[in-house]
């Protein structure tokens with residue numbers, strides 16, 4: 001059992017006795033800080049963890065980014081046995097496991113991308129209890145062989161992530177989810193937790209019945225995403241609004257949703273021509289191309305993906321700052337899902353929808369092409385809801401949440417264009433009379449476009465054919481811009497003065513309320529946005545700090561660069577090293593010592609040990625450069641020789657000793673209660689600082705080493721991912737890191753070739769028992 005687990009033994013009874021308020025038990029909070037670096041729970045997390053720890057089946061419905069993962073990851077660390085995590089996305093498993101390992105949480109996965117050797121290793125680690133969390137896809141989880149394997153293990157918890165995949169009503173139905181209830185046979189005593197971010201009632205009911213949860217405790221949190229802002233802006237022909245938006249987010253991750261495959265390709269090309277790095281993504285591209293595009297996006301190589309809705313599920317990127325809908329979404333629910341991909345790390349995310357009447361007509365045309373009458377009707381209703389959202393003059397957040405069945409108490413959310421943008425009230429009595437009259441005079445047989453043509457005095461063929469140029473209302477609103485009239489028609493529909501038919505070509509009619517208004521000659525005051533512009537033009541600099549505390553931008557940039565470098569070296573996405581929030585916290589607190597560093601939110605024990613030294617060095621160097629007051633720690637740090645004892649702390653030395661005694665990475669990890677990745681990080685630091693360690697036994701066998709070296713020689717200090725890909729995944733990242741370390745310590749990283757046949761010991765200048 002690892003040290004972490006020895007330190008925090010599971011005592012389920014204690015939790016039960018204490019009820020759900022597990023925060024009273026300091027040790028759970030301690031576990032939260034030790035492993036995840038957080039000082040407090042997010043809403044509902046504590047209750048959900050309490051429910052699971054008390055052995056209850058649990059169902060958790062939380063929005064994207066709400067912190068669902070922790071609800072099973074934390075119990076996994078506290079419970080005695082294994083936590084099995086069923087997750088639908090094989091592509092994400094490695095990143096999920098890397099992120100856990102970086103936090104010192106021993107995890108592994110079993111999926112079809114593994115070699116037999118890798119699979120056997122994971123199986124061995126699961127059996128020996130070294131791995132606390134095991135990720136598998138649902139198809140694997142329901143295999144008879146896997147059930148037999150589970151039956152031999154001590155399973156403490158089963159977590160079913162993305163539980164909505166069990167429902168045919170959901171958007172990602174996976175038949176294998178239906179059979180997951182059978183997992184119970186292999187581990188009858190383990191509680192099951194189902195988690196999802198899908199809010200609809202139908203899907204929710206389906207999850208509860210299909211997963212076979214036993215008297216589950218259900219937790220539903222608000223679906224509001226407070227860090228997201230929403231706006232709907234006019235779509236211009238020249239892309240100017242979109243371009244200035246992208247300029248504002250240059251270098252950061254953005255997703256642009258377009259309606260068709262062709263549009264995504266054209267838009268990606270146009271953006272590329274304009275100097276942005278953008279790639280298309282749609283279901284028509286072959287699987288390899290799609291995978292590579294996703295990979296480049298997740299690893300920050302390609303900041304902008306222009307996609308159809310095929311791009312979404314499987315994008316587990318926490319730091320997407322901008323989601324653009326350049327065409328209308330299919331429904332409010334898909335709008336919520338798609339915009340939900342912004343700001344999963346809790347940092348601000350901007351969601352901008354470009355709306356035009358041409359776009360609306362295009363969608364209406366597509367809806368009319370649907371052959372099945374019922375399906376066509378459903379699609380039309382969904383589209384009408386989306387149009388209502390776009391033409392709404394009140395809070396957009398409130399509208400979306402109400403659609404999802406949640407009452408939003410405030411009139412003003414403070415973060416949608418309608419709530420923050422300046423609005424003006426205007427007297428709409430006369431223009432409304434004109435519009436209603438035109439609808440009546442044209443016989444309530446035409447749609448908005450025709451009525452507006454009449455009002456503006458069009459001499460178009462259709463107008464002349466109908467004789468509508470002869471009506472008294474023809475041209476009575478010639479001065480009103482078309483857009484303004486369209487907005488007014490939508491507003492009058494919402495006010496209940498106009499109605500539309502549900503026919504294929506909807507026609508306008510005047511309601512009782514509208515007729516009453518005409519009869520009584522009432523005064524009508526409406527409100528409208530003063531000016532509708534892309535948010536980047538209409539607002540000042542965005543606030544980058546949701547907590548309101550100021551942090552130093554320069555230091556933040558330096559820390560981001562260091563994070564990028566470390567992530568590249570390790571072949572992991574940047575967020576696996578540290579999330580943006582954690583870097584901001586560092587740039588706010590400016591920790592100068594390991595103790596201060598450990599107080600940063602998101603810094604747990606493993607990250608303190610693994611990453612504290614380089615990040616503290618970066619902070620201290622920056623502080624020195626800025627002339628900020630020096631601390632004793634920096635003053636002492638004059639030369640590398642003097643630096644070594646401070647940077648290479650006792651913990652690193654302990655690791656060095658264990659390795660020198662002949663332990664493998666895994667053995668050292670298990671002995672130290674850390675992960676193999678962290679151990680390797682220690683070793684790298686020790687070698688870099690010139691501390692003698694005997695580690696040649698960790699290098700891969702001669703033949704493999706030679707192959708890795710030959711690739712390293714060409715790709716030099718390129719990101720590990722490239723080296724790994726060039727080697728077609730035949731060697732683990734750890735093996736590549738070790739060979740690279742050998743090259744570096746022998747001076748090979750600057751392009752100097754090192755003999756692949758040289759004895760690694762002499763090459764590294766190592767001696768036993770160091």
Ligand SMILES: Nc1ncnc2c1ncn2[C@@H]1O[C@H](COP(=O)(O)OP(=O)(O)OP(=O)(O)O)[C@@H](O)[C@H]1O
Nearest residue numbers: 038040041042064065066067068069070197344345
């Ligand atoms: N208690 C906490 N304090 C601070 N940050 C937290 C806490 N719990 C989780 N987080 C952070 O919140 C972010 C979102 O968490 P997580 O990925 O688990 O969300 P999720 O609900 O699973 O989202 P999704 O539905 O997108 O998978 C992560 O960056 C995570 O590290």
